[in-house]
Amino acid sequence: MLIHLANGTNVCLDGREMAPAAATRDMFLRAGQGDTRLSQTGPLASGVPGELAAFEFAVRQYGRKTLSELILPRRRTGRTRIQSQPRLRQSAEVRGRRHGPFPIGHGGFFFRTVRPCARGTSCA
Secondary structure, three states, rough: OOEEEOOOEEEEOOOOEEOOOOOOOOEEEOOEEEHHHHHHOOOOOOOOOHHHHHHHHHHHHHHOOHHHHHHHHHHHHHHOOEEOHHHHHHHHHHHHHHHOOOHHHHHHHHHHOOOOOOOEEEEE
């Protein structure tokens, strides 16, 4: 996150995910070789999100409002209908294909409750 302050100062905050606390240096090694698939797909492919912590730090350190004052109005907006955009639909379809190797991805919670909208239609 890049923040440009009124006095002209730029502040950069890193809000990327971090490895879980129990992660080890060699958890992605198999037979002495690194296996990148293990870090991208499956139970070892996890990260602890840092984006909300970065938002909270930015608001507390540089803002005038609290995080809840900023988020709650957006939550109400999120309950209204949005117009489907081609890029959003494409992104949802790609994410759906990524769940291909996992049966839960086809019949699990995500795909029972979230479906891409047809272009130009409204989604609730």
